[in-house]
Amino acid sequence: MMKNWILGTLVLFSTVVSAxxxxxxxxxxxEKYKNIAIREMQMYGIPASITLAQGILESGxxxxxLARxxxxxxxxxxHSDWNGRRMYKDDDEDDECFRVxxxxxxxxxxxxxxxxxxSRYERLFRLDPYDYEAWAEGLKDCGYATNRRYPELLIGIIEDYELYKYDKMEYTPDGDVIASSGHVVLVHESGLEYxxxxxxxxxxxxxxxxDVTIDRLLDYNDLKWDTKLEEGMIIYLERKYRRGSVEKHRVQEGETMHSISQKFGIRLDKLYKRNHMLPGEEPKVGEVLTLQGYRD
Incomplete structure (x- = not known):
């Protein structure tokens, strides 16, 4: 019985690690390919969400x-019009030719x-560029994939990872990704977007x-519903990390635990915990806070 329990635990642990x-x-x-997908969308009109979801699904x-x-x-x-390098793999048929x-x-x-x-895909470009569901169905109808669940799989990836938000962004020649409003999506030193x-x-x-819900924006930034936006505030578009982008920080005049958590991309509750402080406590000017590891 104990052996079976241990085996079951190991299988469960392996499954969790794998997931x-x-x-x-x-x-x-x-993260690696979103900017390329946005740029391709601007040039050719294919939703970035569709391109990313297809890349994820097709390349594992x-x-x-094929990808590696x-x-x-x-x-x-x-196909007959390809003159580049090739590699051969079994797919729908044995030893099929793929582009390299x-x-x-x-x-x-x-x-x-x-x-x-x-021409077989021409009708796709008459679809609403923000209607990723129609594009997913259209790809199957046009014969891109034989799997009946292809649209369902693409839509699942897009919605699980909120890829649709990239359909409303632009890519500029200097490499900035810009939200449809003109807000430049910047990258914090920690790697977080804001x-x-x-x-x-x-x-x-x-x-x-x-294209991020208010609930999530508030949660990501440790803010409450009655918080008013002020010009110059940093608003993260994804959850902050459990540790800050620097090891320690000496508190400056006017800084609060929240402003420090925003400055260094660390969740507010983790900043309190790392410094053995109670929620609501504020540090003194000159005090050294720990943002990685735990305070002595």
Whole structure:
């Protein structure tokens, strides 16, 4: 009985670790390729959410043989018009020919051209560019994939990881990703994405423009419903980390626990915990706070 319990526990632990590893792979894939997908959307009109979801699904989060060995993230086969390098793998039939690219970005570009330049996909470009569900169904109807569940799988990925928010962003020549409102989506030194509040911003407008619910924005930024937006405030678009971007910080005049948590991208409750402080307590000027590890 004990052996069975131990075996069951090990299997469960292995499953949890595997799921966590897959989650990390997927989030890393999105972070790595989202800007490319946004740029391709601007140039060719394919929703960035669809491109990312297809890349995730077709490449197994970038871990498939085609992606690793051939930089082919979309499972595009050679066809008669392909003159580039090739690799062969079993798919619907044995030993099928697939395209090989010099780098992943070339695969994303070829995916855009593959859809844009083939008449069978022409009707896709008459769809609402924000209707990712219609695009997912349309890809199956046009024959991109034989799996009946293909639309369902794409939609699931898009909604689970909120990929639809990238459909309302722009990519500028200097490399900035900009929300539809004109808010530049900046990257904190910790790697977190955030925007800076503008004059006359309110929660409803900001939420719609960055496509993140008010509840989540408040949660991500340790704020309450009655908090008013003020020009210059940092608003994170994703959950802050359990540790700060620096090891320690000496408190300056006018700083609060909340402002410090925002400055260094650390969750407010974790900042309190790391310094053995009670929620609501404020540090003294000159006091040294620990943002990584725990205070002595």
């Amino acid at each position: 966590q590893s897959r989650l990390e792979l997927r989030e890393a894939y999105i 989060d970038g871990t498939s043989d 060995e051939g930089n082919n993230h979309f499972g595009i086969k050679c 690219y010099d780098h992943a970005e070339a695969s994303f570009r070829d995916h855009s051209l593959f859809l844009k330049e083939r 925007v800076v509040v503008k004059a006359n911003d309110d929660w409803n407008r900001l939420s719609m423009e960055v």
